[in-house]
Amino acid sequence: MAQITQKITPFLWFLDGKAEEAVEFYVSVFDNSRITSVLRNGDTMSGPNGTALTVGFQLEGQDFTAINGGGDFKFSWAVSFVVRCANQEEVDRFWARLVEGGGEHSQCGWLKDRYGLSWQITPDILIQRTHDPDPVKATRVFQAMLQMTKIDIAAVERAYRGED
Structure with missing residues (x-):
């Protein structure tokens, strides 16, 4: 189970199953960064068996969570x-x-x-x-x-x- 280290954690919604790929990229860009947890889809979850549903990670000590969401929700310049x-x-x-x-x-x-x-x-x-x-x-x-x-x-x- 992931340990909660801060009260507010940015939660990032990725499309097309890109959450784990994106997190691996971000962790490679920033020093002092790491993947802290991966919750994989199984028989009772929404995505293909074995794929990441959520990925917990830290960038320079800041906790984030990424999810493989669906639909048309996209990032904007607003955040x-x-x-x-x-x-x-x-x-x-x-x-x-x-x-x-x-x-x-x-x-x-x-x-x-x-x-x-x-x-x-x-x-x-x-x-x-x-x-x-x-x-x-x-x-x-x-x-x-x-x-x-x-x-x-x-x-x-x-x-x-x-x-x-």
Whole structure:
């Protein structure tokens, strides 16, 4: 039985039997991540015998559950997961990994992965600079971010200094 480690756990609904595949992908992208449980369909469950019904997993210590649902329920941009990054190398790595295999680029550091889940790849410095007590600096950084797809930390810093 899966151990409950947090009060609220995101529960992700996947179509076409992709839950276990998606979880394996996410666990490969993030360090300190693992599959914690798999509930497989049997004779009395809804899916083909032996296939995953639910998959419990952790990404960087955050618990999630994935389900092989059915129907027409799809992910939208309305819900996303923010990945905080310490530097441009992390931004580039997470961006590349999460869009590989058919993901979709958006703007302001947002992307959708091949399963349709939305992510915000956000460097810590962007949060710091957009929350600067100087509204002129913060606004310059925010306006620069609006022009970006993947966040460029060097461009954020230039905007912060008023060089762009």
